[in-house]
Amino acid sequence: GAVVSQHPSRVICKSGTSVKIECRSLDFQATTMFWYRQFPKQSLMLMATSNEGSKATYEQGVEKDKFLINHASLTLSTLTVTSAHPEDSSFYICSARPRTGGLDTQYFGPGTRLTVL
Amino acid sequence: GENVEQHPSTLSVQEGDSAVIKCTYSDSASNYFPWYKQELGKGPQLIIDIRSNVGEKKDQRIAVTLNKTAKHFSLHITETQPEDSAVYFCAAHSGNTPLVFGKGTRLSVIA
Numbered sequence: 001g002a003v004v005s006q007h008p009s010r011v012i013c014k015s016g017t018s019v020k021i022e023c024r025s026l027d028f029q030a031t032t033m034f035w036y037r038q039f040p041k042q043s044l045m046l047m048a049t050s051n052e053g054s055k056a057t058y059e060q061g062v063e064k065d066k067f068l069i070n071h072a073s074l075t076l077s078t079l080t081v082t083s084a085h086p087e088d089s090s091f092y093i094c095s096a097r098p099r100t101g102g103l104d105t106q107y108f109g110p111g112t113r114l115t116v117l
Numbered sequence: 118g119e120n121v122e123q124h125p126s127t128l129s130v131q132e133g134d135s136a137v138i139k140c141t142y143s144d145s146a147s148n149y150f151p152w153y154k155q156e157l158g159k160g161p162q163l164i165i166d167i168r169s170n171v172g173e174k175k176d177q178r179i180a181v182t183l184n185k186t187a188k189h190f191s192l193h194i195t196e197t198q199p200e201d202s203a204v205y206f207c208a209a210h211s212g213n214t215p216l217v218f219g220k221g222t223r224l225s226v227i228a
Contacts (some may be wrong), residue, residue, distance in 0.1 A: 034215055043206060043218045043221050104210045107154070108162070111159060
């Protein structure tokens with residue numbers, strides 16, 4: 001149980017294009033999903049927190065107009081990187097907090113490797 | 118806000134030996150402390166966690182200890198195996214806030 005999937009696992013795009021990454025909780029409902037970015041050999045950096053049916057809360061320094069987050073249902077959140085540039089190349093990881101249970105549990109997806117040429 | 122420090126950043130041990138990774142946290146209100154293992158190119162996987170009402174928790178070769186007074190917690194891996202090689206992250210959580218992660222420890226188990 002408690003499986004989180006991400007799609008795609010890898011994506012290569014040209015500079016200036018937009019890329020959408022999906023995060024799904026497969027066997028539970030998630031009221032809250034988190035999006036992280038991880039650069040090589042570094043820790044996870046929280047980008048934003050999204051609650052189902054409401055606007056995402058972005059961390060300081062993260063451009064909300066560049067990283068569009070939609071949490072339309074209790075099992076799906078999407079991150080769209082708009083007008084991607086090479087510096088956006090990174091490993092993007094989502095996590096989901098179950099609707100039931102404690103406020104502390106988070107299950108992570110397998111990550112999406114984005115390469116912007 | 119919460120700040121989590123993790124040491125060491127890299128750790129090499131011989132197969133069969135034990136490995137210990139230590140973390141400290143700053144917010145005394147933190148009450149949940151998970152440990153994640155991340156293999157290359159994959160997302161973090163929860164391997165063990167502990168809550169503030171418990172001082173120690175064990176799951177086969179993995180154990181975690183928590184000292185609330187000193188605000189530190191540690192991961193202990195016994196009888197290490199090559200497949201234990203990965204990056205390990207500690208984290209701390211309080212209330213309805215997101216997890217705060219340490220910077221990670223790259224563990225290498227040498228056969």
